Amino acid sequence: MAKSLPPLTWFRAFEAAARNLSFTAASVEIGMTQSAVSQHVKSLESRLGVALFIRKPRGLSLTDDGRKLVPQVASALETLAAASRLFETGPTENLLTIATSVSVAEWVIAPRLTEFTNRHPNTRLRFVSTIWPDDFHMIYADIEIPFGTHKQFGKNSILLEPNGLVALKSPSLHGALHTLPLIESVGTSAGWSGWPGADAHALQPHIFVDSFDAALNMACHGNGVALVSEVLARSALASGQLVRAHDDALPSAEGYYLRTDETNNAATDFRDWLLETER
Template identity: 60%
Template sequence: MKKSLPPLTWFRAFEAAARHLSFTAAGEEIGLTQSAVSQQVKALETRLCVTLFTRHARGLSLTDDGRKLLPQVGSALGILSVATDTFETGSEADLLTVASSISVAQWVIAPNLAEFTKRYPHIRIRFLSAIWPDDFNSARANVEIRFGSEKQVGKNADLLTPNRLIAVKAPELVGDICTLPLIEAVGTSNGWKDWSTQIEDVPEPQLFADSYGMALHLATQGNGVALVSELLIKDAVQMGAIKRAHPAAISANEGYYLSVDERNEQALQFKEWLLGLLA
């Protein structure tokens, strides 16, 4: 009897986590929570009877078995992507495909998308929260927005805005960062501990989220003070959903990077619009 293969989703989670060396960043890319990515990788390790990652307090590193498996999995996913592209003909091929981290799609693109569609009514857009192939070689997406460090996101990707973290809270919430519950995005290199080192001493965080977008949402609902990427908050501040809880900011190792198909006119128009939005 032929042995069955592990589910494709397990390999997909492993490949993304191996590129980013972070379950959180992998989840941002493929549209899963940090815990879901971790569970799928653990399931693959159990199935293969190997350890693929060494887990550290902040991040991951590949074991010898992980390094051995990664090229084969990446190649297989790339082949599958090319195979499916063959069938995307006709009207489907005319779509502008934007693959974005969920946080950027929710907090940056969605509040302003009507402006883009009004300016370019002829452009149809398909949004993806999953990017399969590695190193920005995907033919499935004309525009890609990825989260990670400069090393993690691959080649031909430009930083959207400086990597800075700021503290935010709901406008009606009374208190400051020393008295209110602190919300932290886990799986990133920088957090409230860095704030304590660089700005002022603060208590341990009480609430944890697996992305900056989720941390920001928790803050808008009055659950405490979130330390999030500055890129995400512009519209939330303008709409009165959030305000800065402290004037300071700290640098972050990870950020949001943009890569576009320079041969695609619609992708270049989207890039111009997005950069103008963030200027």
Template identity: 60%
Template structure:
């Protein structure tokens, strides 16, 4: 059986860090946190069994293995970029294109979308799942809903609230915080330790890690533990009883979801008004 390849995201983090010789600069370029880039590079090093960077107080230095890998990764990413340019990802006429994170699409928009489509019969809607900043760029969407910090998402974007992190569990999971598995999302600035300080609960250590708030919620729904996740994403699951609060405490999220309208028009404005009313008008 052929050995599986490491995730593309690990290679992108490595290539950006190698060009900048900085995890911080790489994070700013590809729209992730410095911690997420560092973790992805470390995961790639572990997978390959080599050290790619020498970590120094004032930056990074490529090792011999890192120098050997960089041109191959750079060439592969360039070929992928050229290949995707042959496809038209623009918005067809009379189709409203909305690009958003997978978590936002699954947990916020999908459960409520019938209300919007019923209000606008005849409108064709295209939803694109996007992860990287250049995914949004290539999509040329009429509306974007991005995840990140205010600096990462750019000017003119409107924060969707509430931007709070809360503890969530399945109604069937009765184990207390001290005994349940704690689910944490990697690549975000706040986690269980910060939440524990606010709640006055010491010694909280996550044991189950997810790559997005949406995946953390999915794990919690199936009784795998208590997730610390976005209240904005969890609202519908709370309303329908799929999840319940495991504790009343909350902390503010340093990253969140931001909406921007790129192509002002009647359909785009209608979607903006609808989603803001659904999330922030209650």
């Protein structure tokens, strides 16, 4: 059986860290936590069997193997970006393009979308899935809902609230929080170790995923307690798929921000509808 390729996220973390010679600067650029960038690079080094960086107290330097890999990874990422741009044809009559994560599309928009389409039957919708903040620089969209910090997206955008993190589980999963498997989404600055009043060593995640959507689906299947954005939790709670595992909420430095092309009437209609449903 052919050996599978390392995940694209590992290469993206490596390339950003190599350009910046800093895990911290790379994390700001691609919208991940510093620890997530560091872990992705370590995973890539382990997979390739070589060290790519020399870790120094005040930064990074590339090893010979790292310097060999940089141009190949950078070229491959640009090729993928260019291939994607070939299919970005720009605005089309009556077509509203919405760029957001699968998490928002599935857990915020989809459960209520018929309300919008019933009000605006002549508006066609196109959803473009995004993962990292820099994905938004590569696509054209009338509505953008990125996940990140106020510094990244706060200007001329609206924070979807509430934006804390809550603990959700399947109604069939019983037991106290500290006795259940915990699910954590890599890429956020807050996690189970910061849970209010918790001993950091007592609440250790058992399952790590790279999106809130994956965390929610894991929880729906009874695999553990997911720590996810309150914005995403509403439909799962309303439908009874999930219940609160604890009444507390963990403050989060990141959130979902809504950006709109104010010159597009369909986009402002969608913005107003989305904010109305989130109240």
